[in-house]
Amino acid sequence: MTTRGFWSDNASGVHPDILAAIARANEGHAPAYGADPWTGALEELARETFGPDAQIFPVFNGTGANVVALQALLQRWEAVVTSAASHVVTDESTAPQLVGGTAVVPLPPTAGKVALGDVARVLAGWDGSVHHARPAALSLTQSTELGTTYTLAELSALADVAHAHGARLHVDGARLANAAARLGTSLREITGDVGVDVVSFGGTKNGMLMGDAVVVLDPALAEPVARLRKASAQLASKARFVSAQLVALLADGLWERNARHANDAADYLAARLRAELGIEPVHPVQANAVFIPVPAAVLPDVLAAAPVLAWDRAGGVLRAVTSFDTTDDDVERLVAALAGVLQG
Numbered sequence: 001m002t003t004r005g006f007w008s009d010n011a012s013g014v015h016p017d018i019l020a021a022i023a024r025a026n027e028g029h030a031p032a033y034g035a036d037p038w039t040g041a042l043e044e045l046a047r048e049t050f051g052p053d054a055q056i057f058p059v060f061n062g063t064g065a066n067v068v069a070l071q072a073l074l075q076r077w078e079a080v081v082t083s084a085a086s087h088v089v090t091d092e093s094t095a096p097q098l099v100g101g102t103a104v105v106p107l108p109p110t111a112g113k114v115a116l117g118d119v120a121r122v123l124a125g126w127d128g129s130v131h132h133a134r135p136a137a138l139s140l141t142q143s144t145e146l147g148t149t150y151t152l153a154e155l156s157a158l159a160d161v162a163h164a165h166g167a168r169l170h171v172d173g174a175r176l177a178n179a180a181a182r183l184g185t186s187l188r189e190i191t192g193d194v195g196v197d198v199v200s201f202g203g204t205k206n207g208m209l210m211g212d213a214v215v216v217l218d219p220a221l222a223e224p225v226a227r228l229r230k231a232s233a234q235l236a237s238k239a240r241f242v243s244a245q246l247v248a249l250l251a252d253g254l255w256e257r258n259a260r261h262a263n264d265a266a267d268y269l270a271a272r273l274r275a276e277l278g279i280e281p282v283h284p285v286q287a288n289a290v291f292i293p294v295p296a297a298v299l300p301d302v303l304a305a306a307p308v309l310a311w312d313r314a315g316g317v318l319r320a321v322t323s324f325d326t327t328d329d330d331v332e333r334l335v336a337a338l339a340g341v342l343q344g
Contacts, residue, residue, distance in 0.1 A: 004330050005307025008205075009175075009288060012323035015207035015258060021248035022209065025240045032237045034058070039243040045250050050199075050215055051192040055222045057214045057229050058242040062174045063092045064234040065200035065212045067100045070137060071232065072198065072224040073168045079103035079133035080170070081122050083114045085145045087172060099232055103133040111283050112144030116157055123165035138162040141172040142190070143179040147266075147289030152185065152194055159195025169195060174202035174212070177259035178287040187255075192217040198225070203249055207258045207324045211242035258324035262288035265322035265331060272335045277342060282317055292318040298341055306337040
């Protein structure tokens with residue numbers, strides 16, 4: 001029996017157009033390590049998508065993209081400032097420290113987002129002491145781990161304060177497509193146009209089999225990223241199979257269609273929860289994640305009945321993430337499963 005669920009958009013299958021692109025790339029042989037036609041086409045497509053100075057470096061996964069990008073931004077005595085809820089802090093084990101040698105300064109988030117004043121305070125507060133890591137990069141997650149999005153004005157203001165203090169801006173864009181689709185912007189408008197220096201661009205959560213990319217928007221970072229990708233074990237020998245997927249995702253707007261579908265499914269789920277169960281999501285639904293409050297006492301029963309993730313066991317909060325292939329029937333089955341426990 002086929003299982004469908006809302007644990008994560010990582011749990012979804014692969015979009016048919018992506019599978020077809022992989023199959024086409026599988027015909028014949030091609031040079032390794034990115035010297036292939038698909039990677040060449042991707043490089044041109046990146047400039048069209050993110051801006052004329054953009055350079056793209058396919059990697060295996062989002063953690064690898066973040067580690068490579070942050071290494072390129074930081075000297076060994078420097079630190080990245082980020083939300084305490086970010087993947088860099090909570091969900092990448094010790095990869096930033098072990099692989100990248102990165103010190104991390106976490107800030108308290110509000111609905112997943114860092115506050116401009118907190119960022120300015122940390123960046124301005126460094127005393128120059130050799131005993132303290134210099135905060136030299138700001139990393140934002142877009143959309144955030146709590147399913148919220150930074151507006152263009154917020155991104156621009158955060159970029160300005162980072163650059164004013166000599167720091168660079170990194171965006172963990174594992175769900176960047178969902179944020180852009182929600183805000184109605186292009187990928188360029190949500191990154192380079194607002195002052196982002198480097199992006200970890202997500203594909204796996206948006207219909208790809210595997211693979212993400214580091215997109216460099218500051219040309220000075222291109223050579224460091226290229227060399228660090230290899231040094232961090234993120235350069236695929238058969239790179240064409242990652243590049244072919246990214247080409248299929250970017251070439252004709254598939255990234256936006258997939259993300260918009262996932263966002264619409266999240267909106268539908270939130271509406272059904274309100275209408276049928278009287279449940280208001282814990283956080284604003286601004287991308288493709290819905291955080292569902294339930295009594296902590298029934299959480300084990302809910303998890304046994306519904307394909308969702310326990311986000312906060314003590315607080316009784318579930319996370320449901322919609323995908324490019326989530327259907328109305330999927331949503332209705334989830335709401336019915338929740339109702340069976342909460343109203344039974």
